[in-house]
Amino acid sequence: MFKFNFNVETEDEIESSSVSSEQVINSKQWLPAQKHEVNSKHIQSLSLDTVVEEVTIGQTKVKYLHMTDAIQNLQKAGVSSNISPAFEDHTDLVPAVYEGGLKVWECTWDLLQFLADSDIKLKGNRVLELGCGTALPALYCALQGAHITLQDYNEEVINFITIPNVILNLADYPFVNNVNITTDNIRPSNDIITEITSKTSFYSGDWSEFDKLLSNINYEQVSNNNPDNDKTSRSCQEYKFDIILTSETIYNPECHQRLLTLMTNCLKQDGVILLAAKSYYFGVGGSTLQFADLVKSQGKLDLKTHIMNSEGVKREILEMKFRRE
Numbered sequence: 001m002f003k004f005n006f007n008v009e010t011e012d013e014i015e016s017s018s019v020s021s022e023q024v025i026n027s028k029q030w031l032p033a034q035k036h037e038v039n040s041k042h043i044q045s046l047s048l049d050t051v052v053e054e055v056t057i058g059q060t061k062v063k064y065l066h067m068t069d070a071i072q073n074l075q076k077a078g079v080s081s082n083i084s085p086a087f088e089d090h091t092d093l094v095p096a097v098y099e100g101g102l103k104v105w106e107c108t109w110d111l112l113q114f115l116a117d118s119d120i121k122l123k124g125n126r127v128l129e130l131g132c133g134t135a136l137p138a139l140y141c142a143l144q145g146a147h148i149t150l151q152d153y154n155e156e157v158i159n160f161i162t163i164p165n166v167i168l169n170l171a172d173y174p175f176v177n178n179v180n181i182t183t184d185n186i187r188p189s190n191d192i193i194t195e196i197t198s199k200t201s202f203y204s205g206d207w208s209e210f211d212k213l214l215s216n217i218n219y220e221q222v223s224n225n226n227p228d229n230d231k232t233s234r235s236c237q238e239y240k241f242d243i244i245l246t247s248e249t250i251y252n253p254e255c256h257q258r259l260l261t262l263m264t265n266c267l268k269q270d271g272v273i274l275l276a277a278k279s280y281y282f283g284v285g286g287s288t289l290q291f292a293d294l295v296k297s298q299g300k301l302d303l304k305t306h307i308m309n310s311e312g313v314k315r316e317i318l319e320m321k322f323r324r325e
């Protein structure tokens with residue numbers, strides 16, 4: 001197992017963080033995909049004295065747990081996990097073991113600002129966030145009335161940061177830094193679970209496996225509910241998304257094709273993909289240019305680049321839509 005920190009900001013930091021892309025390409029077995037359900041343990045993990053961070057985007061406040069609280073909850077729960085050595089060593093990433101989802105990465109803020117400034121319709125639309133980690137961009141969309149599907153590689157991330165963040169934002173529950181809380185205004189867990197389940201879905205595992213899982217769900221829904229063809233195509237649309245979001249997920253070139261195939265397979269015909277990334281990931285090799293070249297060679301999507309930061313390490317948002325015939 002090898003480790004590195006790819007969140008480098010300057011050339012000076014490159015040396016200490018470097019790992020060759022060859023090492024990345026020789027990575028381990030990727031994890032299978034799984035669906036996760038919210039349960040009362042997720043709610044209990046948010047005790048009344050949980051310290052909640054908050055960011056204001058336009059008029060919207062999005063709440064989230066700090067990484068150290070999530071790790072503390074994970075340790076308290078006594079979960080034996082492959083990812084423990086990674087965060088005990090303050091390691092950002094161990095390829096195919098821990099993909100970095102416990103902390104908020106820089107491009108998340110770009111994606112939030114981009115969503116707030118854009119006129120993309122969110123209310124009533126289906127949003128998928130891939131490699132979501134804390135899921136702040138998708139949560140912003142959910143707070144405007146979108147249905148969100150959240151995917152992260154690690155189930156520990158889904159259980160200890162993604163789902164708690166969803167509860168903090170989408171269940172009407174008085175978690176805010178211990179203010180005005182009495183036992184009377186705490187809602188029963190079942191109410192919260194029902195509410196969250198109607199607005200969100202959660203998945204972990206590798207992107208290619210998630211792609212397979214989604215197509216199996218399509219198949220099952222179609223054969224169980226919609227034997228006739230007309231309804232079949234409508235049912236498949238249910239598992240496609242109006243908006244696909246992803247931030248800081250293209251550092252490993254080995255995964256570019258899987259990510260692109262998944263995004264193309266589950267985007268609605270008139271949908272949009274917003275991919276936020278640093279222009280280049282020093283030491284690991286992934287870059288927006290390389291990803292954009294792959295998109296162009298695939299020939300299905302039109303791509304527009306928005307520069308979000310042009311000083312130091314450059315950051316971009318790639319906006320992609322299906323090419324019109």
Ligand SMILES: C[S@@+](CC[C@H](N)C(=O)[O-])C[C@H]1O[C@@H](n2cnc3c(N)ncnc32)[C@H](O)[C@@H]1O
Nearest residue numbers: 099100101104105131133152153206207247248
């Ligand atoms: C650096 S974290 C970014 C987290 C979050 N999007 C942010 O910007 O704060 C990269 C994310 O990419 C996802 N990821 C990377 N490779 C993956 C793969 N092969 N399959 C599934 N997810 C992957 C992981 O879920 C991980 O959380």
